[in-house]
Amino acid sequence: MQNSRITTFKLKDMKTRGEKIAVLTCYDYSTAKMLDEAGIEVLLVGDSLGMVVLGYDSTIPVTMEDMLIHTKAVSRGAKNAMVVADMPFMSYQVSVEDSVRNAGRFLQEGGANAVKLEGGREITRIIKAIDDAGIPVMGHLGLTPQSINKLGGYRVQGRDEAAGRRMLNNALALQDAGVFAIVLECIPAPLAKIISERIDIPVIGIGAGVGCDGQVLVIHDMLGLYTTVSPKFAKKYADLHSVILEAVGRYSSDVKEQRFPGPEHSFDLHETELGKLY
Ligand code: KIV
DSSP: OOOOOOOHHHHHHHHHHTOOEEEEEOOSHHHHHHHHHTTOSEEEEOTTHHHHTTOOSSSTTOOHHHHHHHHHHHHHHOSSSEEEEEOOTTSSSSOHHHHHHHHHHHHHTTOOSEEEOOBSGGGHHHHHHHHHTTOOEEEEEESOGGGHHHHTSSOOOOOSHHHHHHHHHHHHHHHHHTOSEEEEESOOHHHHHHHHHHOSSOEEEESSOTTSSEEEEOHHHHTTOOOSOOOTTOOOSOOHHHHHHHHHHHHHHHHHTTOSSOGGGSOOOOHHHHHHHO
16 A cells, blocks of 8 residues: 655655645644645644644743644544644753653654754754654744744844854754754745755745745634734735634524524424423
């Protein structure tokens, strides 16, 4: 039987052939089934779920247990897409042993195919150890939301030559450490293009311009489901917020006006049985 699952090798091959890679975040079973059916190559169980699903104002409070519940749900729905689980804050910063154990849980318990970690040169020791354990690792540079307190806000990164060079060097260091792809978040498009051209592994951009090897968006942003904040780079492909408000409003008035449930949504009782009840 041929395995149609997207692998790190298939992604690398797509880069080589110049075929762009479509990645979306995903947090539940039903959405995973739809994205899989649509042919999205990678489903990222992002710790952005802390904001768009759990209602926190950053990704910092997200725990391993939160991530595992959602990773399991997505893995059950994804038959062909690669499932990448985001390692949450403090699951890989404490020690190498901790990091490998936590990364392993995403594959063993969560059913994921790979994990993602935020950071550059400073985490290459951890990436190597996870990779040595047979766990594919995706890197993440630029705006790294788990470091928001250090970065001083959600703003574009790598805007001058020194910062740009640092990012390129970090990308090369991550590649040497064994990552199979790198997410570049919220950086100038020309810098992302240079990095994509200088490294051999796929670069997936979010707010990083069209020169990357693929793109990722937060599904709640692109479907218009999360209205608390909306980054400039998040193109809205649908306005499900309005669709849901309209549908829920109609339901509510149908209930109040007794238009729902109709006979087609109700179960009848044979009249002889009904008679006995009176
Ligand atoms: O958590 C997330 O959703 C992410 C993407 C924005 C890349 O890391």
